[in-house]
Amino acid sequence: MKIGIIGLGLMGGSFSYGIKELFPNSEIFGFDISNDNFKIATELGIIDSKLNINNISNFKLILVSIPVDKSIDVLKIVLDNVSDKTLVMDVGSTKKNICSKLKNHPNRKNFLATHPISGTENSGPNAAIKKLYFNITNIICEPELTSPDILNFAYSLFSKFNMKIINMDPASHDEHISYVSHLSHITSFILAKTVIQKEENEKNIFDLAGSGFESTVRLAKSSSKMWAPIFLENKDNVTEALDEYIKNLDELKQLIVKNDKKSIVNDLNNINRVKKILSGINNKKNEK
């Protein structure tokens, strides 16, 4: 089985490791716009050969795992060159724009928009890990626009990865994910920025920061090339989520200024419900 991967970073590289685990005889063709990444991916055995866009008609699957602002153009070129049998997937964190722009492509039936809910704060081929696609939730959009045969292959693949599949329309996906993922990244990036600005002598951060700080700014290590385009692609939802977040911060600030301990305790108690939500996430993971 021939598989193409365009973008050999965390997401693309990890997908290759997963495919090689499930299908040891598959042949992986890869491309990355960075020669360094391509070289590292080759050395790590993430890919077997270089992908040639003019020679993909007999591929079973092509994954596009690049920043979301570049995905649409690349997906169009890929779809221009595939055969009837090739599944083309992206794994980007925004779906509305991509689905809308590909809606009328002659080979739209080859495409499935997916968003595997998995990742780490690290990037590049060296960050790729085998387990990234296993036992996770994968959101898919508009499966009715994918041809039944190709969709069937996609589902069988997801099943081998033991994924939980959720079907969402692209607009709902972008709206919900702006809160659960994009806002988390922004809060973390900006927390790191604020602390770094304050502590010009970074030595103090080393000394005073505990595991709480570390956990809260973990996402601030994420790739700027991946995340700047996500914030822009999902601008309306992200700015709305940001407005609500800032409003809530400001409300807490006013309670602090007014010494309103009772309201703060009430608020934090309500927020503590997140314990139950998080243990739900973990139970879900353990069930798999």
Next chain:
Amino acid sequence: MKIGIIGLGLMGGSFSYGIKELFPNSEIFGFDISNDNFKIATELGIIDSKLNINNISNFKLILVSIPVDKSIDVLKIVLDNVSDKTLVMDVGSTKKNICSKLKNHPNRKNFLATHPISGTENSGPNAAIKKLYFNITNIICEPELTSPDILNFAYSLFSKFNMKIINMDPASHDEHISYVSHLSHITSFILAKTVIQKEENEKNIFDLAGSGFESTVRLAKSSSKMWAPIFLENKDNVTEALDEYIKNLDELKQLIVKNDKKSIVNDLNNINRVKKILSGINNKKNEK
């Protein structure tokens, strides 16, 4: 060696476990305002007997590990009842107010203000863990006001816990810790609040949230009774840190609105320096 612990939650309970590890023959007397916590702490073996405030004159050490707004009154009562030889410590996350209010106590020389940089998002005696005080940084304030003998005992104890000791004046402590710890808690609490408000049907959070969300809202599980008083005790620093945080959020929002990808990428690249800072924290931990 007789040791008293007032407040048998995460911090007090974990201190007991550490003491029992280092001094198996020590006798631990405890008190908690919650009968439930006292009962659980007794059942878990965190304490051996109930502490009687009128009978502490021959204690070697008394730890006060309760919410910071209650600490000063309790510390005063404890200091009223100790002998020349008893070390009295708190472990609260704010130091300026406590040091100022105890400055003129006749037994000020018995007291050492400490802030062990350690904790988890869990609370209560069931959350206590043996390792909490080992191999950590401990900030101490105004050691020159503690009698040399008692300070000597404190240092020998910290050394047995393999702590790194940092001496800071109380005002600097509260200023720096407001950024590195208190602001992290607020960003996490409010992220959880904003997402919960949005996702009235919490099922969506289960399905869509990944490990990034989980890591960023971990601190939102923290105890309201501990944290509301901390924000209020450190009001000036916390609101200043919040103002800067909100200003930075707003700046990012404006860049998103203006589609200024170049500036966002530049910003995130600068923020990515936090990688080096965090690896510094981890290297420091590994060195110990």
